[in-house]
Amino acid sequence: MNSGNLFLLFFLLPCVTVEAGFFDFFESLFCSCHFDGFKDITIISEKDDLRHFDSKELKKDLRKFLYGQHIAKKTIQNVVSSFMEDSNPNKPLVLSFHGPPGVGKSYVTNIIARNIYKNGKKSKHVHTFKADYLFQHKEMTRTYQTQLREWIHGNVSCFPRSMFIFDKVDQMNPELIDAITPFLEYNHQLDGVSFNNAIFIFISNSEKDAIINLTLDFWKEGRDREEIQMTSSGLETQISQNIYNDKNDGFQHSSLLDHHLIDYFIPFLPLExxxxxxxxxxxxxxxxxxxxxxxxxxxxxxxxxxxxxxxxxxxxxxxxxxxxxxxxx
Structure with a gap:
């Protein structure tokens, strides 16, 4: 059973508590890792699912299948390659994708996943959370926090090279984002588990107006969109600052930004x-x-x-x- 399906079922059973036999029901599916404070909730690791990473293959894949996103291509190619080739990273890789809908933010996670795992996005070690669907009930925030922490901790304890994707994170309760923050710290361990080899990706439609306006300005000036870079009008800085000032953005009220744990805010441009x-x-x-x-x-x-x-x-x-x-x- 795919881990994403298990997680969905996990959230669809709010009446079953963590202590009240939910994990016992699926015990045969979980691996044998154990650690203080948690009962393991991770599916048996398939280490042979991890591919030999080739930065040239990632570059080729991005060039072939991601359209109109020269900034994202270059940035993702560089940072993912550097991270995967680092034998001892000092923190997990944390990326935040921003831009209008339909421009490749979610799609590029498929490209990243299939260059890391043999089963790509279907790998049991790739976990996707859709905030507007899984975390709908505000009164269940504490339960969600507990489940989210245990899911991340359990999976990384059994498979350090796990990937976690949070879609529509701008609609996510900031308290849930705070629940993730401890896993993203530098050289940090929780209950003896290091998260430095994990990848966290946040996807949001926020700051699309700033990105669209900058792209439109370049077009009006007769300039090629390829001239737009992360440094153009301080684009990356502008995205992070706008998030700080956006009262409706889940990031804004969380501690994630204050701790400066997001490695790159990556803009995705509108498509022509x-x-x-x-x-x-x-x-x-x-x-x-x-x-x-x-x-x-x-x-x-x-x-x-x-x-x-x-x-x-x-x-x-x-x-x-x-x-x-x-x-x-």
Missing amino acids: LKHVRQCVLSEMAHLKMNADKDLADKVARDMPFFPPEEKIFAVKGCKSVRQKLYAND
Whole structure:
């Protein structure tokens, strides 16, 4: 059973407490690791699921499948490669992806995962949490905190190279983000377990306006979007500062930012027509359809674009590409 499915079931049983036999029910699925303060909740480790990491393969994968995101490509290639090739990192890798929907933030986690694990995103060591779905009930925050801590601690204790992905983290209760913070510290151990080899990725639509406006300014000035860099108008700094000032962002009220534990705030730019066209062609290949550039262009142009007059950027990025393709086939 996939760990993500187990975790979902874990949250769908709020009436069963951690101490009241939930883990006993699944005992046969868990590994034999034990540590003070917790009963193990991790599925049997499959160490052969870990690939031999090749930075050149990651670079090739990013170049081939991530469209219109030169900043993300370069940054992710450099930081993930450096982290994976470091035999003794002093903290887990913590990345925060920001930008409008449909531009590749979630998709790039697939690319990272398949370059680390043989089973990619389906690996039992990749854990995805959708904040707006799993953490809906505010009155259950303490229960969520306990479960989240034990899930992370248990999995890393049995498999240090675990990956945790938190989607829509801007909608996440800051108290839950605080529950994660201790695992992200420098050279820190909890109950004898080091988290320095784990990867944590936070995904958010927050700060999309700042990213879109900067990209639009470059376009209005007749400059190539490839000229936009992390340092352009202090983009990365601007993202982190805006989060600090956003009263509706879960990050803003948590201790994660105060402790400076996020290694990189990575902006994802809005996509243009040519990028959406690439997404359509990629989807055709995935569906084993014959490559049809005319059809790809038609599908891409059928997507909504903004600003209203110029129609430069895709409103939904590459979301709904498959549905549009079906409708035009």
